[in-house]
Amino acid sequence: MAAPLTLLLIVAVTIRAALYRSSLADLISERVEVVSPLTAWKRVVEGLALLDLGVSPYSGDVFHETPLIIYLFHFLVDYAEITFMLADVITAVALYLTVKEYNKQVFRKQKYALEADRYPLDCLELIRSPKEMFYIPLKVAMFYLLNPFTILSCVAKSTCGLNNAVLSLFILATVKGNVLLSAIFLSLATYQSIYPLTLCASALLYLMQRQYIPVNFRRASFWWFIVQYAFMYLGSLFVIVCLSFFLLGSWDFLPSVYGFILSVPDLTPNIGLFWYFFAEMFEHFRLFFLCVFQINVFFYTIPLSIKLKEHPVFLIFMQLAVISIFKSYPTVGDIALYMAFLPMWSHLHRFLRNIFLVCCVLLTCSALFPVLWHLWIYAGSANSNFYYAITLLFNVAQILLVSDYFYAFLRREHHLCYGLYLKRKDGYEATLVLK
Amino acid sequence: MKILTLFSLFVTYSSGNSINIEENAGQFFSSGHTNNWAVLVCTSRFWFNYRHVANTLSVYRSVKRLGIPDSHIVLMLADDMACNHRNPKPATVFSHKNMELNVYGDDVEVDYRGYEVTVENFLRVLTGRLPPSTPRSKRLLSDDRSNILIYLTGHGGNGFLKFQDSEEISNVELADAFEQMWQKRRYNELLFIIDTCQGASMYERFYSPNLMALASSQVGEDSLSHQPDLAIGVHLMDRYTFYLLEFLEDIHPASKSNMNDLFKVCPKSQCVSTPGHRTDLFLRDPGSVLITDFFGSVRKIEITMETINLTDPIQQVELSPVNEELQIEKYSYADQLPVSEIIHQKPKQRDWHPPDGFILGLWTLILLVFFKTYGMKHLKHIF
Helix, strand or coil, X not given: CHHHHHHHHHHHHHHHHHHHHCCHHHHHCCCCCCCCCXXXXXXXHHXXXXXXXXXXXXXXXXXXXXXXXXXXXXXXXXXXXXXXXXHHXXXXXXXXXXXXXXXXHHHHHHHHHHHCCCCCHHHHHHCCCHHHHCCHHHHHHXXXXXXXXXXXXXXXXXXXXXXXXXXXXXXXXXXXXXXXXXXXXXXXXXXXXXXXXXXXXXXXXXXXXXXXXXCCCCCHHHHHHHHHHHHHHHHHHHHXXXXXXXXXXXXXXXXXXXXXXXXXXXCCCCXXXXXXXXXXXXXXXXXXXXXXXXXXXXXXXXXXXHHCCCCHHHHXXXXXXXXXXXXXXXXXXXXXXXXXXXXXXXXXXXXXXXXHHHHHHHHHHHHHHHHHHHHHHHHXXXXXXXXXXXXXHHHHHHHXXXXXXXXXXXXXXXXXXXXXXXXXXCCCECCCCCC | CHHHHHHHHHHHXXXXXXXXXXXXXXXXXXXXXXXXXEEEEECCCCHHHHHHXXXXXXXXXXXXXXXXXXXXXXXXXXXXXXCCCCCCCCCCCECCHHHCCEXXXXXXXXXXXXXXXXXXXXXXHHHCCCXXXXXXXXXXXXXXXXXXXXXXXCEEECCEEEECCCEEEEHHHHXXXXXXXXXXXXXXXXXXXXXXXCHHHHHCCCCCCCEEEEECCCCCCCCCECCXXXXXXXXXXXXXXXXXXXXXXXCCCCCCCEHHHHHCCCCHHHHCCCCEEECCCCCCCHHHCECHHHHCCCCCCCCCXXXXXXXXXXXXXXXXXXXXXXXXXXXXXXXXXXHHXXXXXXXXXXXXXXXXXXXXXXXXXXXXXXXXXXXXXXHHHHC
């Protein structure tokens, strides 16, 4: 499978290089849907310029990326385009390897379950075969690389691409079972934006199941593993934060990066839910609603991990989706990452109910974003309500997509336990409802 | 005999005259200005603000009557009352009821009309920063020997004046504009009159020299309108400007009335509000400032056959660049751009480097993780 992957990589790199050379690059790098105050490239350049002038890059509300990004781009600022293309390539290759490894796991578990005769007889058509799963890794890589969102994010040189690379390396390390690397990449991802903290639970679940540690609160080995992982994770986070302190010699990156993400002072419109609310909110209630919105991101971790404790990779997908929708400054680059996972669950297509609606809404909203922005800002005939309506609709469509896949996944699991053609007590066909 | 008396009379007359000429020569240049300008602004639109347009036009009329030509007047009217379709007497703007006085006349030249009257345009006129395509009639082409009269009227509040019901100019902006004018030597002396509610707040922030300001009401007071005309249906004038117009109607180009008389215009009994004035920034005594120094364009002409020795007062001014110690207060231009430094700018260098300890620490950690992951046995393949 190396040859098709290489071909795919070459095609993707060509598209991005072509777009870099065209005049669209400047246009795209200013779109608010693609870059946010956290990830914009011109802010990185501005931060580096401030540093050359002898001023801390965090002075003034310009630069909100971490010091390691400063270090990275201090040497690579002339080769920025190659860096971002390389980040996309790394992400795609990591996702490819992840899915290959995961397929092996899935197939192995299925084989054991079949041998143990745990599936009812009529759901044999739900069993996955290696033949149908053969092209999934390539499809995942293709979904990531050729997704217009990813291409836009790469051409805009948004640092979201780097974040995606670190996250996909984390997922690769987790799925391969390497505890240390998984902890280190997760701490890098958390260091850059706080929200990947929620992926801790899914990584823990997966690694424990891979090492055959029972996921049971009363077992000592469970807690010991958690302690080990937490130590590695927190230790590496601490080391990275201290290193960042030594880079610039001051702690003022902490309020500029983490304070900025958590307290959302910049209300530039984006595709998220925060800006409109906080623009119209009274100061008195601001802290309260800030807490509500931020807790909303972290809140789904525990219930989802309890429900999906048998299926940690699906849990990772759900968590990534929840982060991309509810984070304080989302961009289309975040969406591209979790959408890359969709071919992994293509066997669920017979249980998906809303997929046509979701596709239509997502496409329409993506097309309407620039239109309503132009009408609001340039033509002056619309206002922020129009743009926020499209934002809301876009997020509702994403939530619908994610919950649809959740329903389909759980329904498949249910059928695998209880049989495909379920009958109610009076013999009629039953319908399954997600409560 | 008759020739002798005539001759003696002539000698005494001429000698008497020559003494007068010598004295007058001193007074000749006492005001220091050689030309007059007026910027008259009405900032309100809509029919019910008829009185603001009438205010401005009445000052325009007085100023023009006393000699300032249209080329030296910048008249800004935010709305057209004369040709408004609610005007029962088109092409007229009256200032007295029963249509006694039409201030619109046949020769009104409005330079900024309608939506052109904005804060930006007003400030650009004052500071002279207009695009090159602006015609001369829309420019304030004053120099450092100009006396400028600035008259503003409209709706205002504490520290601001409303333009066109959509934007405001604040007293700080106005003070800064006047400072720009001073630094660019755009006026010799400036008289600022404002007829709005709480008008005194607009001159509170002035800090440039040679400014005198009058306002129709103090902070916290409203300026009231004078009288409605029942045929036209709106109030025709504001009280302060009404009495100002009456005062100015008595002024003629040769009159010697001074500013102290102007301060007495419209006392509280007539105006209901308390007019205010500010003279602390003005270098001359207000009692020595003639009304026609600002409201008219009075050229002093004395016909004489004598030769006059233009003595000290004039020479001192001319010699001042040489004898610097004679000058008490020295004004200087603001610092210009450091052009020489910009021209010889060095190329930008990257000055910042990450500290060595950081690089060392980071790469050590990366190497450690690498070897932990892939096992120490790989070391032997590398080395």
